[in-house]
Amino acid sequence: MPMDELLEWYDRVRRDLPWRRTTDPYAILVSEVMLQQTQVARVVPRYEAWLERWPTAEALAAAPLGDVLAEWIGLGYNRRAKALWEAAGIVAAGGWPEDLRTLPGVGPYTAAAVGSFAFGHEVLAIDTNARRVYERWGFRPRPSAGVNQAVMELGATLCRAHEARCAECPVSRCAARGRPVVRPARGRRERFEDTDRYARGRVLAAMVGREPWPDALERGRIERALEGLARDGLIRLDETEVSHKGLA
Numbered sequence: 001m002p003m004d005e006l007l008e009w010y011d012r013v014r015r016d017l018p019w020r021r022t023t024d025p026y027a028i029l030v031s032e033v034m035l036q037q038t039q040v041a042r043v044v045p046r047y048e049a050w051l052e053r054w055p056t057a058e059a060l061a062a063a064p065l066g067d068v069l070a071e072w073i074g075l076g077y078n079r080r081a082k083a084l085w086e087a088a089g090i091v092a093a094g095g096w097p098e099d100l101r102t103l104p105g106v107g108p109y110t111a112a113a114v115g116s117f118a119f120g121h122e123v124l125a126i127d128t129n130a131r132r133v134y135e136r137w138g139f140r141p142r143p144s145a146g147v148n149q150a151v152m153e154l155g156a157t158l159c160r161a162h163e164a165r166c167a168e169c170p171v172s173r174c175a176a177r178g179r180p181v182v183r184p185a186r187g188r189r190e191r192f193e194d195t196d197r198y199a200r201g202r203v204l205a206a207m208v209g210r211e212p213w214p215d216a217l218e219r220g221r222i223e224r225a226l227e228g229l230a231r232d233g234l235i236r237l238d239e240t241e242v243s244h245k246g247l248a
Helices: 002-013 025-034 040-053 057-061 065-072 079-094 108-119 128-137 145-157 196-207 219-231
Strands: 235-237 242-244
Touching: 002 145, 025 040, 025 079, 025 108, 040 065, 057 079, 065 079, 108 145, 128 145, 196 219, 219 235
Parallel strands: none
Antiparallel strands: 235 242
8 A cells, every 4th residue: 555655664764853752732833833934954953942941832822922033033934933922822821722723823734734743633734745745646645643744754855846756755656756857947036135034034133132233234124124023013113112022
């Protein structure tokens, strides 16, 4: 059976990642939020430090938002930290909701992942890697936590977007097996340092005391950064002051 082959392969080669050693829904939620558009190697030490500082949803909910945002600096998309903090507050006050998608920042994939890995829900957790694998296979398997983990591992290591190592793949029943991978043409990409997202990160890092104020940035970029941070509820702007919500 294809899934037997996949699970045997996963047992042999899986990476020893800290969030794979727990069924605690809070710890799994933290890992899933951190892993959104952030590389695994970068997340591991930050995840471990986060859980050492705030080991439970109750501990995170009791922390000032400013401290939470300061701990998040470097992981990108800071509004994810605010949503995680808000979700922890809801869980601390009333427990885990039946529909995890009602928590701030939790979409269909994250809800499925937490549901599968923490609560044993029989649902496929389909992230970018898993979707690519299923599209190439031409079928979707019966869901389980083990299958979800194995498919994610396969998509991250062998069945990658720009490289399909079919000769090493344990799943022989695959509609795309042996086909060349078509790589999309890449246009000119803007340097990250030139983006408003970079400016927002530098401004927020300065406001929580992690970096000096980014005087080298143009005034217009700083103003756009401040406006964007205020829209996301990360800072408060008024006519006389700029205050970080967690420090105000």
